[in-house]
Amino acid sequence: MTDLSALIRLCPPPPTQPDPVDWDRVETELGLRLPEDYKRLASTYGPGRFGDYIGIHHPHGVTRYSNLTGPMPARIREYLQRDYDQGTYPVPYNPQHLFALGSTDNGEYLFWITEPEDSPDAWRIAVNEARGPQWFTYDGTLTAFLISVLTGTTDVPQFPDGLLNQPVGFTPSVPPPFEVADPPVRPPVDTEDIRNWARANGFQVPPRGRIPREVREAWEQAHPV
Template sequence: MNDLEQLKRLCPPPANRSDQALPAWESVEQGLGIRLPDDYKRLFEEYGPGSFYDFLSLYQPQSLETIDIEVQTPKILASLEKRCEWTDYSLPYPIAWLQPVAVTDNGEYVFWVAETKSNPDLWGIAINEASGDDWFTFDGTITAFLRRLCEGLEVPLFPDSLLERPPSFRSSSYTPEDWRRAHAINTAPDTGPVDSEDIREWARSQGYDVAPRGRIPAAIRDAYEQAHR
């Protein structure tokens, strides 16, 4: 039994998920400039938008702005960079390795540790303390982490009372289909501003996969702009 099947046994997903529209994964990955782990895609397809324990919410494709993975990724990484610049805060990994995957109600960010962009299925997990300098790491996928959490894994950064209640998943009413109705996805080729080559060079130095020509993903443009403000 794999991690997803064990997670479903411990914390059943919502019923009738097969009736829901699935994200346009190719568009999401183009927007982020990376390939996402397969287990994350299967996890989202099984559970959909929502939160575990009414506490931990996955960043989601094509969702509300506050939890949209494309919208939040550059904002979170820019915030980390500024914190490192303005204080003595240090990261346990290069910032180019960190890709947000979830957030807690207390403000902890859950990151993939994307040491190798070419094989996202090997990414581990790192969680930063919301109001301190501590980090928690987990050697496994986001699905494996959630499965272990439901089995009683103690994460020192999380509230002591979290595991006193049984595992649960609460669905959000907002779906990728709602997002598609509210947004016109622009797939037109990028004509590129004057500094497009600068953006590409910066993106490569930060570990992003970016094509030598054509449309630069919006998430990479946003990250570049945040880094050069």
């Protein structure tokens, strides 16, 4: 069984076939070839989120910051480069070899480690800590990473303990009713600061694990970049 077949059994794709992707155009626009497993995954599922937590960037992303060819990968790389140059956080790879391919509800980013650049099927996956210095590296493809995380085989320290407490699946992205501006790249913030702010403002938050999306959005609105 291929990794994609295993992922389909675990997380069935939408019943409606996604719009086809012009991969030649996408790769020309990005200036690099993409892993074949990603192209098969994106062509099968379309834009959306896995496990109600992991969003994968897609050439047909419904907003500019969830679009694989949008501005966010470059902006995130610039932020990491600044960290790397200043020694603010120990970025374990040259930021020029990190390409942001997705994000989570808690604000972590998923990256391809684009080494060697001319062998995309050998690229590994890295995950940063949303509001801290920790990094995690997975020695395999994006599809294999999703299977491993969503079956509980791989434990990513940055991900919440209760990630698999609910059934896993795939949720297609829905276009917003209005144009969404590119979000700023927010500097790291300790999750305990968010929890303390939430409790002081009447929100119920668990002592550990995933911060509810409505709490995180309220905190971001109260603390603009």
